[in-house]
Amino acid sequence: MAVENLQSPATPVEIAQRVTGLRAEIAATSSPLRLGKAAPVLVAVTKHVPEDAIRAALAAGQRVFGENRVQEAHAKWPALRQDFADVELHLIGPLQTNKVKQALALFDVIETLDRGKLAEALAREIAQNATRPPRLFVQVNTGEEAQKGGVAPADIDAFLALCRDRLGLGIEGLMCLPPADEEPALHFALLHEAARRNGLLGLSMGMSADYETALAFGASHVRIGTNIFGRRRTEGL
Ligand SMILES: *Cc1c(COP(=O)(O)O)cnc(C)c1O
Numbered sequence: 391m392a393v394e395n396l397q398s399p400a401t402p403v404e405i406a407q408r409v410t411g412l413r414a415e416i417a418a419t420s421s422p423l424r425l426g427k428a429a430p431v432l433v434a435v436t437k438h439v440p441e442d443a444i445r446a447a448l449a450a451g452q453r454v455f456g457e458n459r460v461q462e463a464h465a466k467w468p469a470l471r472q473d474f475a476d477v478e479l480h481l482i483g484p485l486q487t488n489k490v491k492q493a494l495a496l497f498d499v500i501e502t503l504d505r506g507k508l509a510e511a512l513a514r515e516i517a518q519n520a521t522r523p524p525r526l527f528v529q530v531n532t533g534e535e536a537q538k539g540g541v542a543p544a545d546i547d548a549f550l551a552l553c554r555d556r557l558g559l560g561i562e563g564l565m566c567l568p569p570a571d572e573e574p575a576l577h578f579a580l581l582h583e584a585a586r587r588n589g590l591l592g593l594s595m596g597m598s599a600d601y602e603t604a605l606a607f608g609a610s611h612v613r614i615g616t617n618i619f620g621r622r623r624t625e626g627l
Contacts, residue, residue, distance in 0.1 A: 400620035402446035408618045409434065409450040416605065416612065423582055423608030426591035430605055433480055433594070435615030438622035441466060447618065448474050456501070456613050458483025460493050467496060482565075482594075482613055484539050487511040494521050501527040501565040501594050501611075504539040506552060513557040525562045527594050528553070530584065532577040533569035540566070546584045563592015563610060574600040578607035 400408065409432075416430050424430075435456040436444050444455070444466070453476055457463035463479065471477050480499040490511045493500060503509060503526050516523050528549060531540030541549045546564070553559040564585045568577035578595050585593050596604025596612040604612055615622065 398620055399443065399622075400618070402442070402449075404620070405443055405446040405618060406450035409447050409452045412614060412617065413452075419605045421606050421608050423606070424610070425582075425585055425593060425608055426610060428591075428610065430609055431611045433482070433611050433613045434618055435482065435597075435613050436466070436619070437462065437483070437615065439615070439619045441470065443619050444470060448477075454478045454480065456480040456482040456615075460485065460489045460496065463496050464492060480611075480613075490515050491519075494524060497524060499525040499527070499562075502529045502539060503527065503553070503559075503561075504529040504531075504541060506549070509549075509553050509557055509559060513559055516559075523560060526553075526559055527563045527565040527592055528561055529565045529567075530581060532566045532580050533572060535569055538567060543580060543584065547588060550588050550590075561590065563590045563594060565594035565611075567597075568595075568600070575603050575607065578604050578609070582607050 413432055416432055431454055433454050433456040434447050434452050437458045467479055478498045479496060480501055481493055481497040482501050485493055485502055485508060487507055494515060515521060529540040530546060531538050531542060534542055550561060553561055564581050566577055566581045568574040581593060581595055592610045593608055594611040595609050598614050598617040601612040601614055
């Protein structure tokens with residue numbers, strides 16, 4: 391989909407048009423690499439996006455959203471959820487173990503399970519407080535970048551065994567964030583193969599610049615911010 395005016399925040403009308411357009415586009419895609427039967431899901435990424443813009447997306451029928459910081463989500467979403475009880479909120483940024491309790495209260499899906507300590511903290515919190523278990527994706531550092539979180543590709547199978555067998559965590563899928571300067575298809579292919587090998591149906595991959603490629607590689611969730619909301623007002627925070 392051609393999107394214009396990405397350099398500034400989008401107007402409510404633009405947001406509604408883009409959400410509608412993207413949902414239609416995603417629904418119309420098919421891929422032989424898709425692992426589950428469900429159609430891919432658009433996760434509208436609202437980090438640094440103000441409430442009025444989020445409300446424009448909600449008014450257009452969008453219900454699945456992603457935030458990358460617990461604190462920011464806590465400031466924005468409880469009020470929005472009062473008006474839209476069927477919202478599904480995904481955490482797509484790093485989670486510190488001391489924020490696990492707050493994250494479980496806020497998010498339906500945690501896409502950034504990226505290390506053993508976090509898996510243990512999640513399992514402990516779920517068991518101790520009989521918290522409704524979140525849906526979980528394991529983040530894979532497909533480019534093995536030092537500054538990024540995620541399990542190394544070579545460790546995926548062992549990490550999944552730890553989560554599933556030893557800690558009793560249900561894992562829905564894998565998530566990745568390819569290096570900015572590399573061909574994303576190679577990373578999507580790696581993630582797809584690891585999910586298939588481990589019997590997982592979820593593949594969260596693809597952002598504004600590369601979601602079409604991700605869909606071709608069987609993405610179950612694409613996480614799109616800029617192509618809906620325009621450039622974030624406080625980029626770089
Ligand atoms: C910001 C962000 C996105 C969305 O990126 P856009 O390029 O704005 O679509 C997707 N995934 C993660 C993990 C992000 O932090």
